[in-house]
Amino acid sequence: MKFDIRKTISEMTLNEKASLVNGAAFFEMFEIERLEVPALMLLDGGTGINFEQLFGDFYSKAEHTDGSVGNSLITRVIENYYHPEVLNDEEKALYDRIREYLLTLTGSDYSPSCFPSGILLGATFEPEVVYEMGASLGKEARLFGINILLGTPNINIHRDPLGGRLFEGFSEEPYLVSRLAPELVKGVQKMGVAANIKHFAANNQETNRVGINETISKRALQEIYLPGFKACVTEGRAKTVMSAYNLINGVPCSENKWLLTDTLRGEWGYDGMVVSDWGAVYHPVEALSAGNDLAMPGPVSGKPIVDAVEKGELPVEVLDLAVERLLRTIDFCKNNKDAYIPEVREKMYEETTKAAYEAASAGIVMLKNKNGTYPLSNGTDITITGSGAEKIVPCGTGSAGVNTDRTSVLAEALNRTLTDSSVKVNRFIDENAINSGENIIYIAVIGGMEGNDRRDMLLSSEDGENLARLCALKNTCDFKLTLVLNVCGPVDISEYEEKLDAVFVCFLPGMEGANALGDIMTGVRYPSGKLPITFPKHYEDTPTFLNFPGEGKEVNYGEGIYVGYRYYEKKKIKPAYYFGFGLGYTTFEITDLTLDAHEFEHEINGHVTVRNTGEREGAEVVQIYISDPVSTLPKPVKELKYFEKVKLEAGESRRIDFTLKERDFASFDPQHDMWLAEEGYYDIIAASSADPDDEHQRARVYLKNRNQYSYGIDSTVKVLYENSELHKLLLKFWTDNGWDRQVVETNYQYTPSRLLSEIFPSEPSGDSVDAFLRAVEKVRHL
Numbered sequence: 001m002k003f004d005i006r007k008t009i010s011e012m013t014l015n016e017k018a019s020l021v022n023g024a025a026f027f028e029m030f031e032i033e034r035l036e037v038p039a040l041m042l043l044d045g046g047t048g049i050n051f052e053q054l055f056g057d058f059y060s061k062a063e064h065t066d067g068s069v070g071n072s073l074i075t076r077v078i079e080n081y082y083h084p085e086v087l088n089d090e091e092k093a094l095y096d097r098i099r100e101y102l103l104t105l106t107g108s109d110y111s112p113s114c115f116p117s118g119i120l121l122g123a124t125f126e127p128e129v130v131y132e133m134g135a136s137l138g139k140e141a142r143l144f145g146i147n148i149l150l151g152t153p154n155i156n157i158h159r160d161p162l163g164g165r166l167f168e169g170f171s172e173e174p175y176l177v178s179r180l181a182p183e184l185v186k187g188v189q190k191m192g193v194a195a196n197i198k199h200f201a202a203n204n205q206e207t208n209r210v211g212i213n214e215t216i217s218k219r220a221l222q223e224i225y226l227p228g229f230k231a232c233v234t235e236g237r238a239k240t241v242m243s244a245y246n247l248i249n250g251v252p253c254s255e256n257k258w259l260l261t262d263t264l265r266g267e268w269g270y271d272g273m274v275v276s277d278w279g280a281v282y283h284p285v286e287a288l289s290a291g292n293d294l295a296m297p298g299p300v301s302g303k304p305i306v307d308a309v310e311k312g313e314l315p316v317e318v319l320d321l322a323v324e325r326l327l328r329t330i331d332f333c334k335n336n337k338d339a340y341i342p343e344v345r346e347k348m349y350e351e352t353t354k355a356a357y358e359a360a361s362a363g364i365v366m367l368k369n370k371n372g373t374y375p376l377s378n379g380t381d382i383t384i385t386g387s388g389a390e391k392i393v394p395c396g397t398g399s400a401g402v403n404t405d406r407t408s409v410l411a412e413a414l415n416r417t418l419t420d421s422s423v424k425v426n427r428f429i430d431e432n433a434i435n436s437g438e439n440i441i442y443i444a445v446i447g448g449m450e451g452n453d454r455r456d457m458l459l460s461s462e463d464g465e466n467l468a469r470l471c472a473l474k475n476t477c478d479f480k481l482t483l484v485l486n487v488c489g490p491v492d493i494s495e496y497e498e499k500l501d502a503v504f505v506c507f508l509p510g511m512e513g514a515n516a517l518g519d520i521m522t523g524v525r526y527p528s529g530k531l532p533i534t535f536p537k538h539y540e541d542t543p544t545f546l547n548f549p550g551e552g553k554e555v556n557y558g559e560g561i562y563v564g565y566r567y568y569e570k571k572k573i574k575p576a577y578y579f580g581f582g583l584g585y586t587t588f589e590i591t592d593l594t595l596d597a598h599e600f601e602h603e604i605n606g607h608v609t610v611r612n613t614g615e616r617e618g619a620e621v622v623q624i625y626i627s628d629p630v631s632t633l634p635k636p637v638k639e640l641k642y643f644e645k646v647k648l649e650a651g652e653s654r655r656i657d658f659t660l661k662e663r664d665f666a667s668f669d670p671q672h673d674m675w676l677a678e679e680g681y682y683d684i685i686a687a688s689s690a691d692p693d694d695e696h697q698r699a700r701v702y703l704k705n706r707n708q709y710s711y712g713i714d715s716t717v718k719v720l721y722e723n724s725e726l727h728k729l730l731l732k733f734w735t736d737n738g739w740d741r742q743v744v745e746t747n748y749q750y751t752p753s754r755l756l757s758e759i760f761p762s763e764p765s766g767d768s769v770d771a772f773l774r775a776v777e778k779v780r781h782l
């Protein structure tokens, strides 16, 4: 069935239109049977299909509740779905109905996959594994009859380490997000499921998340908070966008015309639909007018919309436009003829398991490996301890939570390879039973939680105390101590660090996380993840320390563009581990940084050579940063503009080519309200992390460019005065016009920020202006 969208709209009544732009159930849109407009199901699934929501939706429809999905009966059934034997008769009856319903969708029992969280995906620096994970999500969404998969992905920037949903997002670095996130979108949509990017925009905290008013500079929005969304729209071609709960500079995102219409549609050319976050529409008519097409959740009455149209307060064309966008999405979901049909479920199980494993093994980061403790050799005795000893926590809670019985176990993964080792598991270790030479693997857990920001950056008191005890024991006992951070974000481990032989960060790694970690620890795989967020030494060091989570319902993004490494490097505050850092089992050399010109206008090509200088295979992420040594706008010391993960055998080398475009050199200038790349010298840096100590090569290049920054009569007096060549030309220009030099000298004292043209004593002669412009154009920008 293909819609004739215009015809369908013309046949719809006002009531039907107003109903379509509002949810009909908690996770469902409105159905118009007579026009064959089906109800789409929207369900969360950034890390896997959210069964809690699926069951809740089924329950609310079956029981005709008002759409609320939480009660203790359904909760018991969800929590024990994989252990029905513990349910009482009433619960078992509901369980049977839900299972029967699922079987109508899937044919036989199928548990959803739990994939790694966004923060681990960020750590992969591998677009391909993100794509494969997206495709797997899409397949399972098809299987369960979900049309719009919410949070695929959540790409809100890692602004503050304590953000409750930080783990859902990919990174502090907008360029990394922009390269990875569109791949997830493409993977999901390849399967005929509409992806959904959220939360648009700048949804960076849980404290007062509904209604918090964020004061954010235009520049920070453009450079930090919007690029990931833009990439998902322009490259990923995402079909749906979710408007966020928060307000930006006083305007709720769901009612923000600048955001939803001028930027998203006007500038980025988006033609999909905007769905509100659940309960984020505060004023239905204002939201619709601003470009928010669907208010969720339902059921919600369309009456305010009908009334507004009838009173002439809302042009029906605005409603029609929203309906048109919704129908386009419905059309896509119902006519995905090229898309994968989930016919062979056995294969799907295998494919999704593989995708989860590959992503986890690409994203697990090794931060420390003293004296080659890893990979472990066969025969090493191991005790796994800590709050995650029995189970590595695979995902956070809330919309990104997944309820499944698909899992992996670290001890089993280690045992598979270390056939001569003893592997014990004990959450609380008996200190007297530690053997000399043993490797104690301490798994510390900090689970991520929607709705709740973390209180501090410390380990839990249980893990903190037990780990400290083990560290102290190292003074008298000869064993190796490994810390595995099974966490939702950065942690302050400064107290223990010196005593640790090895540190791994597995974040919330999904159902295959323990298998991937075990294989990395035993050398079946090598670690190749890199931190997608800087780990500060202490929370007080963070750029947002004084501005998070704000005061009441107000938060000031006072750090501006200085998020993550942009801040630490500028302020020369040494973090524990920089963005982009991660070790492998080998070493690399990055040499031969070559650019194809010394000077360029539109783009410049370059290359480096990466060589594996160690004894084992491994992967390096070559990171290309741009630094602007002298600039009109204040800028970070450097910014990431390209990366590539290179897998190499021992001794192997490869040339990596890259192209940098003029836009990569630009910053958003709030005064001119546009992106501008200033003429002048730039340094291109090839590095293995953002840490200044990890810079391998640097080359200087000159960008020739005429724009608002070019020297001329609209330069500021200060710019002309502070360059000796320009100063001379300015004085000549003054004399040519017969003006008293005193004017410009005096004016400098009072008005260095004024434009030259603003202080002309009279109209200058045309010839003198031409001569001045020709002369200043020749002066090089430093």
Ligand code: BGC
Residues within 6 Å of the ligand: 044, 150, 151, 198, 277, 278, 399
């Ligand atoms: C969350 C969204 C989620 C929605 C639907 C909201 O509370 O903020 O991320 O997609 O609920 O579950």
